[in-house]
Amino acid sequence: MDGIINVLKPPGMSSHDVVKYLRDLLDEKKVGHTGTLDPAAAGVLPICLGGATKLSNILMRNDKEYIAEMILGVETDTMDSLGKITNLANAPKLDEHIIENAFANFTGKIAQVPPMTSAIKVNGKKLYELARKGTIIERQSRLITIKQLTLLNYGIKIDRLTGKYLPYIRFRVSCSKGTYIRTLCSDIGRYLGSCSYMAFLVRTRVGNFHLENAYTLEELTKANEQGKIFNVITSVEDALSNLPVVLVKNEALPIVESGNWLFSPDLVFPSVLENLDNKPSTEEVKLYTEEGKFLGIYKYEFDFNNLKKQPRVRKYGYKSALKPIKVFAKGAING
Known part of the structure; x- marks a missing residue:
């Protein structure tokens, strides 16, 4: 069984959980994902099967697209809604011009410091493992590319962490491999003179794999029971249609x-x-x-x-x- 399945990862599961689920479902030993998606996030998670696992490095390099929402005036230790509140600040007044100016400042090649919640290894230890022990270390910034930042909506809503009415910004971002959206939200919040956290995240595209063509785990289970699992597997040839x-x-x-x-x-x-x-x-x-x-x-x-x-x-x-x-x-x- 060789190829790639475009999985719609549900929130609450880690990328490894999805790999294990499909490994057991398909009775396939060689199963691997093409780039970690946060457990709290949902969206596109291409899963490689069989010989296609040898090509996961190529797929990992693909550009990605997300829809995210950030809440301003609150900061957490994990930069998302799962962390503990570490800072409260005055929330800025927003309008489209202010937001677009901020987006322009974060478009193109920019330096980004990976969060402590990332899986990047330092001296053999993953950053999130250190963070769980309360250890915070200095991280080197990395050059990433934000290809496009598109404003989808903004306004005021009740923040579920504080129970207060706070401004939010919802946006779509197209970016390079290695981009951390929670860090992007935090950096934009500081640029606007406040603080912020990522309220939710949905990955809508990885290379040629799009959200509208992704399969839920329930759909994959049903397809497997009906003997139609091969209908949802994308061949290596088609998955890498962008190669010369x-x-x-x-x-x-x-x-x-x-x-x-x-x-x-x-x-x-x-x-x-x-x-x-x-x-x-x-x-x-x-x-x-x-x-x-x-x-x-x-x-x-x-x-x-x-x-x-x-x-x-x-x-x-x-x-x-x-x-x-x-x-x-x-x-x-x-x-």
Whole structure:
């Protein structure tokens, strides 16, 4: 059973809980998620099955989209509604112009400090494990990208933590891997001259996986009971539709089968790889036969200086471990 299931994770379950649920439901040992979603949050959680688990690193790099709501004038130790109140501040008066100005300040490449509730490891310990013991440590900021911040609604509502009427902002955010929305809410609150916490979070997209096409655990259980589980599994080929396509010549297929390196002369359309920036880089491609049969996910690597050296690279595969395509700069093959 190879492929990806677009799961609608319910609030109250951890990402690991969902993995365990599907592992037991499908009797499949190889099951893994493609990026942790907070237990209190709901939304898209792509789950890899079988050979597709080898590709989870690629899926983890995909951009993500969320809908979130922040409450201003209150701060908690976890930056969300599950924490203890640590600060109360005057709530600012909001209007659309003020909010849009704040959003503009947090759009693009920005530095963000990971929260203590994250799973990032420091000296072998996950931050949330340290936080549970009451240990707070200094964290280095990381560069992330906020591609778009869209205001959905704002106003005044009763805050369930304090019972007071407080301003809220509801927004949609499209962002890069490694973005913490609770930290974004906290930072925006401080920029507005107050404090804030994340009241709720829904992940609406991970790469090509969207909320409207996600399956609840109840739907997956029913599909499995009816023998229709394969109808909800997305193939690796479709899940990675954004990757460049490269065709391998028929006479080079034995090289693929033996797991050896492929070079530009073995490819029908090497130009998709050669027309990149003139700098060493690594990337993944989808490899097909000339007749259009999908062979797997390969990683190519430029090497401008040493034709003989084959550097170690991560091997991606589909149903089998496939070695990378080795591609050189134009003219280097003949040099």
